[in-house]
Each structure stands twice: as structure tokens, then as C-alpha cells.
Amino acid sequence: MRKVLASFLTLMFIGLAAGCSNEDASKAAGGKTEVVFWHSMSGDLEPVLNDIVADFNQTHPEIEVKPVFQGTYEEALTKWNAVAGTKDAPTIMQTFEVGTKHMIDSGKVVPVQTWIDKDKYDVSQWEKNIVNYYTVNGRIYSMPFNSSTPVLIYNKDAFREAGLDPEKPPLTYSELKEAAKKLTKKKGKETERYGFSILNYGWFFEEMVAVQGGLYVNNNNGRSGDATKAVFNGDEGKRVFELIRDMYRDGTFYNVGQNWDDMRAAFQAGKIAMYLDSSAGVKTLIDNSPFEVGVSYLPVPDGVERQGVIIGGASLWMVKGSSEEEQKAAWEFMKYLTTAPVQAKWHVRTGYFAINPAAYDEPLVKDEWAKYPQLKVTVDQLHETKSTPATQGALITVFPESRQHVVKAMERLYEGIDPQEALDQAAEETNRALQGAGN
Numbered sequence: 001m002r003k004v005l006a007s008f009l010t011l012m013f014i015g016l017a018a019g020c021s022n023e024d025a026s027k028a029a030g031g032k033t034e035v036v037f038w039h040s041m042s043g044d045l046e047p048v049l050n051d052i053v054a055d056f057n058q059t060h061p062e063i064e065v066k067p068v069f070q071g072t073y074e075e076a077l078t079k080w081n082a083v084a085g086t087k088d089a090p091t092i093m094q095t096f097e098v099g100t101k102h103m104i105d106s107g108k109v110v111p112v113q114t115w116i117d118k119d120k121y122d123v124s125q126w127e128k129n130i131v132n133y134y135t136v137n138g139r140i141y142s143m144p145f146n147s148s149t150p151v152l153i154y155n156k157d158a159f160r161e162a163g164l165d166p167e168k169p170p171l172t173y174s175e176l177k178e179a180a181k182k183l184t185k186k187k188g189k190e191t192e193r194y195g196f197s198i199l200n201y202g203w204f205f206e207e208m209v210a211v212q213g214g215l216y217v218n219n220n221n222g223r224s225g226d227a228t229k230a231v232f233n234g235d236e237g238k239r240v241f242e243l244i245r246d247m248y249r250d251g252t253f254y255n256v257g258q259n260w261d262d263m264r265a266a267f268q269a270g271k272i273a274m275y276l277d278s279s280a281g282v283k284t285l286i287d288n289s290p291f292e293v294g295v296s297y298l299p300v301p302d303g304v305e306r307q308g309v310i311i312g313g314a315s316l317w318m319v320k321g322s323s324e325e326e327q328k329a330a331w332e333f334m335k336y337l338t339t340a341p342v343q344a345k346w347h348v349r350t351g352y353f354a355i356n357p358a359a360y361d362e363p364l365v366k367d368e369w370a371k372y373p374q375l376k377v378t379v380d381q382l383h384e385t386k387s388t389p390a391t392q393g394a395l396i397t398v399f400p401e402s403r404q405h406v407v408k409a410m411e412r413l414y415e416g417i418d419p420q421e422a423l424d425q426a427a428e429e430t431n432r433a434l435q436g437a438g439n
Contacts, residue, residue: 098399169296194254202403241419279378308385
């Protein structure tokens, strides 16, 4: 009997210990709740993020957020796929915007809407045109974090030299073509400066389609139901490809390739006078260019009403499998990130948009805008965006693959392939990917 009782007590003790172990698993040294935060903020962005995390940890002594750099968005997502649903998964995961559908379909995340509802948190303080991207069927799935949009960057000194008004950048395709002709400089058979360029990157194509109100895939960009077919090869996409084809034929368009650094270097060296870039890179460009830099909205085809831009960048996801205590701590961190003072610091030091528009009223931002009025242009374009399925952006699991098909199609334009033919092939390849993924 004593042996039975001893065995029972031993099992009970083990059970209690296991329970305590699970309960305390999220506790860091000193009894703090640990929040492991996987991110992809590299270069100059990482110290900015680390400073914000350090400030949070100092003002929230019961929580310890541990930022862990996991490489590029693609590399981080591959690592997350390998550990999602296990004890090795992080509490918070940063993922690029085109990974949204993948994260939702994984079933391994907790929609932030869950904690918004529990906390009765007022999300009206968040930037609507940013939140819209991460809202599906009325539920906010992740917290927007580093957000940007494309803008037209141009060399104001080159504008003056070409007899163009530097305060009147081109807003339509015809104005863009005309300005590019005047800005292009030739010396014999060599072109010393090209008028315009677009990086061979799918994001810019998506934006140029959306600003016209065009969709990327069917079923309202995959937002009223799973997308089954690519539709970016319609009139909107054709206009974009014809613009590139026409300007390349005219000798005013520079094929810069796929490398962001090469594109920016070409601009700063005076090789190109206008190009499309991310709003997040504006301040760095201004600081490092040997001439005055202008910033404007994305040009649209003549006669087409401007709809606005899609948010790019990334958001923060709460990972399923974390304890209630960890999730609560993660939610406290997310709320802290969206406060106006923190967002003001983030906007000024990185160039990314403030998730909380109240940040733009902070003295820090007002002082920065006085020095860099170009930053306000990027915010104005975002605020003027109309909320439609086109500007919300597409939801498909195979987005990275589809972008590669679009890039190949763009490159085929330089080989003389018909724009519609190149687009149709990219659409067909995307359709096969959609079918294979059961999107």
C-alpha cells in the first residue's frame, strides 16, 4: 500500500512540476515574461528597432522582448515554416506583405483581432489605408509595422537644365514620356543620361496596375474568395508594359536590372533622371545625392482616374502555441509600437510610414518635415488613396513566384516581345502556380 501511495505521490508531483514548467516556460530570468521576436530588419534598420525594444523593456520591467534577426523576409519565412507549431517558434513573427495569405492559411497564427477585441482596443487610431491590407473578411490578422509605398523620384537639377519646372513633375504617362525625352542626354551614339527607369521588380508593376484601379487576380484580388486566375494581363497591365516598351524603343528608358543598389547608384551618378523607388528610401537618397531630389506621386495613364497605392513592407504576427501570458505580453509590445511618440521616432529614423497618424503631429516629425518636405509627399499620396480591392492588394499564397514570372515578362520586353504576349505568359504561369497551390 505504501508503494502504491508513494507511486501516486510521485506521479502527482511530476504532473504538478510539468504544469509549473509549462506555466513558467515563458518566464525569462528574473520572472519576466519572455517575448521572442523574429524580424528581418537589417543594416541601419536593426539598431533603430533594437533601441525601440530596449526602451520598451526598460518601461515594462515585467516583460522581456528579445529581437532575433532571421535574415531576409524569404529566409525568415523558411525558418518559421520549419518551427511553426513547435516550442521553437517565436512569439512574434515579422513577415512581408505578400506572405499574408500564407500566414493566414498556415493556421499557426493568432489574429491580432483576438486581442483587439479582448482589450476593446480602438484601432481607429491606426492608419486606415495601411490596416486595410492586413484586414480580411473584417478581421485584422497582423499588426502593420514597417510600411511603404512607391513614389516617383527625380533629379530637380536635371529638370532645370532641361528647361522643365522642377516643381511640376509628370503625373501622367504622356507627361512622363515628354519629360523623359527632354531629360535624356546623348553624346554621339552613347546615352549619358536616360530620362526614366523602373526596377525589374514585380512590386512596381503591381502598384502601377493598382493605381489605375486594376486587379492582380480575380475574386476581388482574392479578398471575396480564393483567387483562381491572374487578371493583371488586362488593360491596366497592358498600359504599363506598353509604356516601358515605348520608352525603351525611344531610348529614354534605362534597363537597370533587378538590383536596388544599382538603380539608386545610377540615379545618384546622374545616369537616370527619374525612376520609381520605395518611400522608405527617400531620406537616404536626399542625403546622399549630389543634387536636389524631388518626390512625386506615381504617374497614371492619360484619362485614368488615380486610385492610389498599395502598402508594401511587412507586419507583425502573433504565433499560435504561445501561452496566454506570452500573447498578452506580445500584445502590450505591439500596442507600444503603435504609440505616436514611438511611431514618430520610427518614421524619422527609417522613412517608413507612421502606423499611427498622430505621430505626424509630434514635434520630432514636424522638425524633420521642415528639413525634408519630400517626406510629406509620400504621406499625402497614401492619405489620398481610395480604399478598393485594387489598393488593398492581392491575397495569394504564390505571390513571390508570381512576381518572378512578371519580372521575366518585363525582361522579355527589352527583347522585343509584344507586351500582351509577355503579360499573357506571366498570367498563365501564375495560373498554374495558383492551381498547384490550391489557392
